[in-house]
Structures are given as structure tokens and as C-alpha cells.
Amino acid sequence: MPLGATHVDLCPGLIAVVVVFSLLNITLVIISLVSLIQRPKAAVRFHNKWVWGALVLLVNGFGPLAYLALGRVDAPLAETAAPWTQRPASERARAAVELLYGPAPAPSTAATTPSTGELAARVPESPS
Numbered sequence: 846m847p848l849g850a851t852h853v854d855l856c857p858g859l860i861a862v863v864v865v866f867s868l869l870n871i872t873l874v875i876i877s878l879v880s881l882i883q884r885p886k887a888a889v890r891f892h893n894k895w896v897w898g899a900l901v902l903l904v905n906g907f908g909p910l911a912y913l914a915l916g917r918v919d920a921p922l923a924e925t926a927a928p929w930t931q932r933p934a935s936e937r938a939r940a941a942v943e944l945l946y947g948p949a950p951a952p953s954t955a956a957t958t959p960s961t962g963e964l965a966a967r968v969p970e971s972p973s
Contacts (some may be wrong), residue, residue: 852865866906867909870905870906870909872910872912873913874901874902874905874908874909876909876913877901877908877909877912877913878898878901878902880896880913881897881898881901881912881916884917887918888918888919889916889917889918890915890917890918897912897916900912900916925938928947
């Protein structure tokens with residue numbers, strides 16, 4: 846290498862490996878930080894988000910993997926389930942219909958449909 850050269854000659858395969866692992870590390874850091882920011886403090890192991898954030902940012906490769914594997918504590922299903930999934934399906938369907946079409950009209954007792962027997966009783970007899 847001539848005196849004063851500022852670059853290191855690397856084979857293209859090694860450059861490709863370094864680029865792939867760098868992009869993987871950046872992706873893991875972003876995923877870990879987004880998860881850490883959105884997660885409540887109670888759902889992070891040891892309840893210390895600052896320490897996990899520092900670990901993710903300062904320890905390349907291992908920090909994001911450690912947080913994703915060990916730092917997250919899953920909340921019980923009942924706490925994470927959406928409130929509309931805790932009702933029976935018939936109530937959810939009725940609520941969806943009311944949301945789309947408005948509340949159902951109240952049944953009125955004055956406008957009932959007469960039965961066939963009542964209709965037959967109302968028909969006048971023909972004179973014979």
C-alpha cells in the first residue's frame with residue numbers, strides 16, 4: 846500500500862456482509878426503540894426503560910436482541926384485549942349495526958299486523 850493511502854482494500858464479499866449486518870443492526874435498534882417507547886413501564890422487565898434504552902443504543906447487536914428476548918414482559922390477555930372483544934358476538938354485531946344504521950326503532954303496539962283469523966272476521970258476509 847502506498848504511503849498516504851486512506852482506504853483499506855476489502856473484498857466486495859466482505860463489504861456486502863458488513864452492509865447487511867449493519868442494516869440488520871439498525872433495523873433491530875429501531876424495532877427495539879419503538880417497542881420500548883410504546884410499551885408501558887410495567888410491561889418492561891425491571892420497570893426501567895432508560896436502562897433498556899441505553900443498552901439498546903450502546904451495545905451493538907446484543908442490546909436490541911437482549912431487549913427483544915428478555916426485556917419485554919407480556920401483559921395478561923385480559924388487560925391487552927380490546928374492550929369490544931370481551932362482549933358476546935351478538936352484542937358486538939348489534940352495536941355494529943346501530944353504528945352503521947342508527948338505533949333500531951322502538952316497537953309500537955298500535956300498529957300490529959292482524960292475524961288471518963282477525964282478517965276473516967272483518968270481511969262482511971255477502972248477501973245471498
